[in-house]
Amino acid sequence: MSTYNATAKQTESAGDPPPVSALPVTMKYGLPGFESLTRFALADVPDFAPFQMLLSEEEKSFSLLVLDIKTLPAENELLILANDLKVKGIRDASHRTLLVLKLDRLKKVFTVNTKAPIVIDMKDGSGRQMILDNPKLPVDYQLTKV
Numbered sequence: 001m002s003t004y005n006a007t008a009k010q011t012e013s014a015g016d017p018p019p020v021s022a023l024p025v026t027m028k029y030g031l032p033g034f035e036s037l038t039r040f041a042l043a044d045v046p047d048f049a050p051f052q053m054l055l056s057e058e059e060k061s062f063s064l065l066v067l068d069i070k071t072l073p074a075e076n077e078l079l080i081l082a083n084d085l086k087v088k089g090i091r092d093a094s095h096r097t098l099l100v101l102k103l104d105r106l107k108k109v110f111t112v113n114t115k116a117p118i119v120i121d122m123k124d125g126s127g128r129q130m131i132l133d134n135p136k137l138p139v140d141y142q143l144t145k146v
Contacts, residue, residue: 111140
């Protein structure tokens with residue numbers, strides 16, 4: 001894996017630990033609302049495992065805190081998500097499914113949007129954000145209290 005030096009410099013200056021390694025990810029259609037951003041790096045962040053950062057190569061100030069679905073307990077909503085992805089041809093062996101974290105400051109909880117996972121093909125580094133239309137999948141799936 002390569003080191004994402006530009007981001008390491010940026011995060012070091014902000015006082016945060018720099019990413020150790022990064023996997024290049026290309027999203028042909030970008031992310032909803034950020035369609036012009038197509039090149040990313042999926043970076044491990046020391047001392048914050050299992051969380052990772054999805055860092056934009058084009059807009060250095062844009063990043064998302066993500067969590068691999070495999071790190072979460074297999075609860076009903078997450079099993080539904082895994083099944084919906086399998087129907088769309090996403091298989092565990094060659095793909096990683098990431099959920100974007102959001103902090104609800106009032107409730108002091110982290111949530112993830114299970115309706116819009118980011119799926120990365122580990123064979124070629126291509127990725128896309130899937131929009132799933134299953135009403136059983138929550139937009140704000142609560143992870144834990146902060």
